[in-house]
Amino acid sequence: MATSAIGNDSLGTPGSSLHGVTGHETTFALSVSKDLGDNATSGSSKKFSLPVDSESKAKKIKLWSVAAPHMRTFHLSWISFFTCFVSSFAAAPLLPVIRDNLDLTKKDIGNAGIASVSGSIASRLLMGALCDLVGPRYGCAFIVMLCAPPVFCMAVVSTPIGFLLSRFFIGFSLATFVSCQYWMSSFFNAKIVGSVNGITAGWGNLGGGFTQLIMPLIYDLIRGPIGSPDFTAWRLSFFVPGVLHIIMGLTVLTIGQDLPDGNFKDLKQTGSHVKDSFPKVLSYAVTNYRTWIFALTYGYCFGVELTMDNVVAQYFYDRFNLNLHIAGIIGSLFGMANLVTRPFGGVLSDWAARCQGMRGRLWMLWSIQTLGGVACLALGKMSTLTGAIIMMILFSAFAEAAAGLTFGVIPFISRRSLGVISGFTGAGGTFGSMLTQLIFFSSSAYTDAEGITLMGVMVICCTIPIAFVHFPQWGGMLFPPAKGATEEDYYVREWTAAEQDKEMHSMSMKFAQNARGERGGTRSTTPADNESPPTVSAP
Amino acid sequence: MEFYSKVAYLLASTILFSCGVHGFTRFSELNNSITVSYSAQNGTKAGSGQIEVSWKLNTSVISAEAAAAADYKNVQIKLCFGAISQVDRAWRKTNDLLAKDKTCLYQMGTQPFTPNGDSLTWTVTKEIPYAHYFVRVYVTDSAGKKIAYGQTSNKARTTQLFTIEPITGRHASIDIAAGVFSAFAVLSLFGFYFGEKRFKKS
Numbered sequence: 001m002a003t004s005a006i007g008n009d010s011l012g013t014p015g016s017s018l019h020g021v022t023g024h025e026t027t028f029a030l031s032v033s034k035d036l037g038d039n040a041t042s043g044s045s046k047k048f049s050l051p052v053d054s055e056s057k058a059k060k061i062k063l064w065s066v067a068a069p070h071m072r073t074f075h076l077s078w079i080s081f082f083t084c085f086v087s088s089f090a091a092a093p094l095l096p097v098i099r100d101n102l103d104l105t106k107k108d109i110g111n112a113g114i115a116s117v118s119g120s121i122a123s124r125l126l127m128g129a130l131c132d133l134v135g136p137r138y139g140c141a142f143i144v145m146l147c148a149p150p151v152f153c154m155a156v157v158s159t160p161i162g163f164l165l166s167r168f169f170i171g172f173s174l175a176t177f178v179s180c181q182y183w184m185s186s187f188f189n190a191k192i193v194g195s196v197n198g199i200t201a202g203w204g205n206l207g208g209g210f211t212q213l214i215m216p217l218i219y220d221l222i223r224g225p226i227g228s229p230d231f232t233a234w235r236l237s238f239f240v241p242g243v244l245h246i247i248m249g250l251t252v253l254t255i256g257q258d259l260p261d262g263n264f265k266d267l268k269q270t271g272s273h274v275k276d277s278f279p280k281v282l283s284y285a286v287t288n289y290r291t292w293i294f295a296l297t298y299g300y301c302f303g304v305e306l307t308m309d310n311v312v313a314q315y316f317y318d319r320f321n322l323n324l325h326i327a328g329i330i331g332s333l334f335g336m337a338n339l340v341t342r343p344f345g346g347v348l349s350d351w352a353a354r355c356q357g358m359r360g361r362l363w364m365l366w367s368i369q370t371l372g373g374v375a376c377l378a379l380g381k382m383s384t385l386t387g388a389i390i391m392m393i394l395f396s397a398f399a400e401a402a403a404g405l406t407f408g409v410i411p412f413i414s415r416r417s418l419g420v421i422s423g424f425t426g427a428g429g430t431f432g433s434m435l436t437q438l439i440f441f442s443s444s445a446y447t448d449a450e451g452i453t454l455m456g457v458m459v460i461c462c463t464i465p466i467a468f469v470h471f472p473q474w475g476g477m478l479f480p481p482a483k484g485a486t487e488e489d490y491y492v493r494e495w496t497a498a499e500q501d502k503e504m505h506s507m508s509m510k511f512a513q514n515a516r517g518e519r520g521g522t523r524s525t526t527p528a529d530n531e532s533p534p535t536v537s538a539p
Numbered sequence: 540m541e542f543y544s545k546v547a548y549l550l551a552s553t554i555l556f557s558c559g560v561h562g563f564t565r566f567s568e569l570n571n572s573i574t575v576s577y578s579a580q581n582g583t584k585a586g587s588g589q590i591e592v593s594w595k596l597n598t599s600v601i602s603a604e605a606a607a608a609a610d611y612k613n614v615q616i617k618l619c620f621g622a623i624s625q626v627d628r629a630w631r632k633t634n635d636l637l638a639k640d641k642t643c644l645y646q647m648g649t650q651p652f653t654p655n656g657d658s659l660t661w662t663v664t665k666e667i668p669y670a671h672y673f674v675r676v677y678v679t680d681s682a683g684k685k686i687a688y689g690q691t692s693n694k695a696r697t698t699q700l701f702t703i704e705p706i707t708g709r710h711a712s713i714d715i716a717a718g719v720f721s722a723f724a725v726l727s728l729f730g731f732y733f734g735e736k737r738f739k740k741s
Contacts, residue, residue, distance in 0.1 A: 158707055227665065
């Protein structure tokens, strides 16, 4: 499978911009224990501070280092993503002031909340194409810099529609998720890229929580010591995320690079790759029913997380009569849990697979996401502050872990259409957020407390479809595997006989062999366990 | 069972505490014994406009001696939302339980209670949003609990409402700064992009 076909004359293979979102194989450690071959590779005479493979991708990750190029890129990447989350949800904790200044109704606020996440559906798809064309460095810089003007526009809006448009265009910046994943998959070896992407996704999502903390503090600072009136202070506060965008954009442009060996424009990467046909890839994604089930269920873990980012501070402010910055601090706990919960979800998925294989992953995902729904239901019913805070923390832990767990299953749905399926899942997540905000938080039909409780019920109901996912070779939640079904049979179905004659399916077959670990328990010896360490092979 | 009764006690006391000093006082229990009159223009400007309020005891409802006996101590003069400004805005909702009532969020002033009444001239502060308002006067006893009221509007809060024109919060300097920063972001991005392209060519 082509991992970085950028630099070739043709564009990257379909979905290659989303490769690495989930690319993990059966080793679960953060560093690769088996030596994949010599470090002194052909073509690369640079010395890297981390051990690298033949494509100069790092095989280990050192979180506290900023050494060029791998760790520096890692930090640039997740911080850019984090900044975009900060600005996309910056309005949420300040809503009690903004709604007075702009004379917003609940409908206006709800619509703006929906707009803030809906732009990203389109922009994530475009970002994939952009990264293929100009590389992840420019892809990231483009979206971060071009979304700075909408952030500054927030400071000058005076009508509900202006507010909505600003939030809509700021929401486009959530496409940095794609550039982040693409960038990481160019810098880190396939064996650890899954964990690396889990960390960057989780730490990026952290921004949604951090913003609830920081915006009220900035607002209080401008209001208090500096003495601006309320309606001016919140406007000035938006300069902070705006300037952060500019700083991150400039940093990415000056010290970022597309590939470990240099920049996109300076290098020409050679290597054979399989040029796949987009219509075929799309059709295999669309006709696989599992794609749709996970697109739906992701909307009820990641989607409700985005909804809560928009709703939680205002909820605590109104229901418990707290002041703005206390409500912000409490609301921030929701998103900040992402620091550990989302990566933990991935770890939990891998642990469940070690015990019970794919069935374990599915059961774990269903249980954790359903528990999240129960906590959400309880949150709306809590009338004491302490109870509400406890339920909120539980809800955030379960929902975010479920998002991590979902991406523990996605790599196995398909090999050929992995990128497209990941894209569908991400879009489904955002769509779930739009839907819950529309139904429960945009009209006066429900109070916010009722809305949260009903959202919990919806989470529980929409998680049930996971029970219908069944892999012939591994089974599903309710039924065991079909007798005699193998991984190869499942993955070879995606290739026609003509394509198999051309050996286009060889990488899928290799993956199928390595995926035997998903059988769980004693059946899960992979060929890798029985063979000597593999040598470096050209993809 | 002892553990559960302790938990129940804790829960009950937390709920009671959260009701605050108002306890379970309901608006419907208050005596409408104050006459209030006001003078304010529609579109009074926040920051500079003024509202004059005068109030006195309505002796046909309650006599001065009875008022003193009921411990009428202080008055709070509040700016309250008219019903029209509460539509689709749950954060301004009227609730009979005073502890949860959000009708009157802004206080214009407090004065000691006298049967002959008093008046107040208040300059509208800058955080007041655009809405239709009326004036309500609460009488509190020595413990701070509300015991009586009077207001300028009717019970449904639909008559005799006036609007306040808020500040926008915008300034020319903010607009200019936003424009400059935005332009800088876009120009530096394209500057880098085309600059690197040209550098590569040469």
